[in-house]
Amino acid sequence: MRAGPPGRGLSGRVSVPGDKSISHRALMFGALAVGTTEITGLLEGEDVLRTAAAMRALGAEVERVAPGHWRVAGRGVGGLVEPADVLDMGNSGTAARLICGLLAGHPLFAVLTGDASLRGRPMRRVTEPLSAVGARFTGRAGGRLPLAVEGAAEPVPLDYVLPVPSAQVKSAVLLAGLCARGITRVEEPEATRDHTENMLRHFGAVVRVEAEGHRRVIELEGQPELRAAPVVVPADPSSAAFPLVAALLVPGSAVTVEGVGLNPLRTGLFATLREMGADLAVSNARVEGGESVGDLTATFSALRGVEVPPGRAPSMIDEYPVLAVAAAFARGTTRMRGLGELRVKESDRLAATVALLAAAGVTAVVEGDDLVVTGDGSPAPGGGTVATQMDHRIAMSALVMGLAAARPVAVDDTGFIDTSFPGFAAMMNGLAGGDAIAPAAAP
Incomplete structure (x- = not known):
């Protein structure tokens, strides 16, 4: 062109x-909620459509009602099922990293892959903290895709300090923490986008945030019952x-x-x-x-x-x-x-x-x-x-x-x-x- x-x-x-970040999260939280979530304004780009397909593969009912209007019938926290095939995330690093967090807290096996660009991007920044939850990750050099994931049968809540500001890593840890009994705590050196925290509250989770200058500490109470809630993107x-x-x-x-x-x-x-x-x-x-x-x-x-x-x-x-x-x-x-x-x-x-x-x-x-x-x-x-x-x-x-x-x-x-x-x-x-x-x- x-x-x-x-x-x-x-x-x-x-x-x-x-918003792509909110669209990804709306589909994921809809899949983890009890009931049916109505989403309007959803981005229908390829990245988000990959997330929709992944949520279907993990057992949620995901339906496109009209342009930008989607409906997700969730399975509840801890209720995702083992996918029958490889999860192909296309070009989306956000989807791949956040879904690593989802999978880490569920006792299932899955394989993530993507296009040539995504297969070259580092995943170790999320797999290292998520391994401490009890999940196991096997990938190419540098933790790159394709990546095999064995989720934890009894996920452990983390107390994790982000080495660098990253909303994706923070969100992956919090998503894994949903399935863990107890408090998951994430400390970030600088405030990053907080769509995950906002959406957790919107779906009924208990989230506490303390800020000191740029530094923020997020605490999530594990094993909540998330309730379906409408999302306007x-x-x-x-x-x-x-x-x-x-x-x-x-x-x-x-x-x-x-x-x-x-x-x-x-x-x-x-x-x-x-x-x-x-x-x-x-x-x-x-x-x-x-x-x-x-x-x-x-x-x-x-x-x-x-x-x-x-x-x-x-x-x-x-x-x-x-x-x-x-x-x-x-x-x-x-x-x-x-x-x-x-x-x-x-x-x-x-x-x-x-x-x-x-x-x-x-x-x-x-x-x-x-x-x-x-x-x-x-x-x-x-x-x-x-x-x-x-x-x-x-x-x-x-x-x-x-x-x-x-x-x-x-x-x-x-x-x-x-x-x-x-x-x-x-x-x-x-x-x-x-x-x-x-x-x-x-x-």
């Missing part, structure tokens, strides 16, 4: 897919980032994204963009299903370089590639600190982001775990082809770059965009009033 300047500002009101802030950043960069633009999740532990990108001078306004603020939600409007803005502190990384870890694109159009230097976690995403996302910027003629360097981008306030040159490395966020970030750059930007593969954002190109073309994103000509 290739993206080029649309010839006018982006304009309109759009809805983006439901807000629009994913990680997906909303792409049309919003595009609107900030394309002259004459004003775009509103409706119903975006505004959980404070997910809004680091929006805070950073405002520091850069972005005109980014919230309207119709409300609370749905225990999550803050609002409509976000982005208007074309002249941006300036800023320093992004490392403590903000957990609240925007998936948004750094598109932030780097915004930084390429800002006046001055933007330094994004503490991005080591990006090296173990769908790709080495740190290296892939630098390569994306270089292909578009933008100066960027990695210094330790920092990404440094320098712009002069004018449009990036553009004109190159970006290797996406099977990474949906790199692909979408590159296409946003092309919409605002002086010359079009091409990407080598857009197939993986559907894992998180089905219909992305069509939506962006609707805002542009034409085919700003279109198939690239054959070389």
Whole structure:
């Protein structure tokens, strides 16, 4: 695909897919609850559909009622059954790691696999603490998929200190703790997204959280009876980032994204963009299903370089590639600190982001775990082809770059965009009033 300047500002009101993190968890907690859970706004990308298939394989009844509307009849905590076949998680690291937590607390055998990208991603960060619950994991070197799991017959509650901030590891430990008798305690050095804690409470579990600065301690009372509860999935802030950043960069633009999740532990990108001078306004603020939600409007803005502190990384870890694109159009230097976690995403996302910027003629360097981008306030040159490395966020970030750059930007593969954002190109073309994103000509 290739993206080029649309010839006018982006304009309109759009809805983006439901939050991927909440969609995964809604299906999992529905499978663990007693009764039938109604889910609306579910993201129907490939990653979440893999989770739905896995919950069916583990014995839950999972039914699609209408677009975005799903119904899950659960089996109760401890009631999952042994799957008859391998669980294929596709490209989803979140699903694979969280399901490791689910399986660890159940006395069953299962095998997890995924696509080539997921099979290269580390799983030891979750298998090591989950082994202390009593589960056994056998995988390839580095704990990589395919991974055989033997769940614990009598899972032990953990008292675990996260070595690095990770919502996935925290959530995996808490999911295993649901089946353990006693208190599971997780301490994180910096606050990470708390959708698991929110949803545990929503389904009736007893969860206590104590915060001291960035440090947080979460305690979960094990073996609760989770009760089915309706879940309204807000629009994913990680997906909303792409049309919003595009609107900030394309002259004459004003775009509103409706119903975006505004959980404070997910809004680091929006805070950073405002520091850069972005005109980014919230309207119709409300609370749905225990999550803050609002409509976000982005208007074309002249941006300036800023320093992004490392403590903000957990609240925007998936948004750094598109932030780097915004930084390429800002006046001055933007330094994004503490991005080591990006090296173990769908790709080495740190290296892939630098390569994306270089292909578009933008100066960027990695210094330790920092990404440094320098712009002069004018449009990036553009004109190159970006290797996406099977990474949906790199692909979408590159296409946003092309919409605002002086010359079009091409990407080598857009197939993986559907894992998180089905219909992305069509939506962006609707805002542009034409085919700003279109198939690239054959070389």
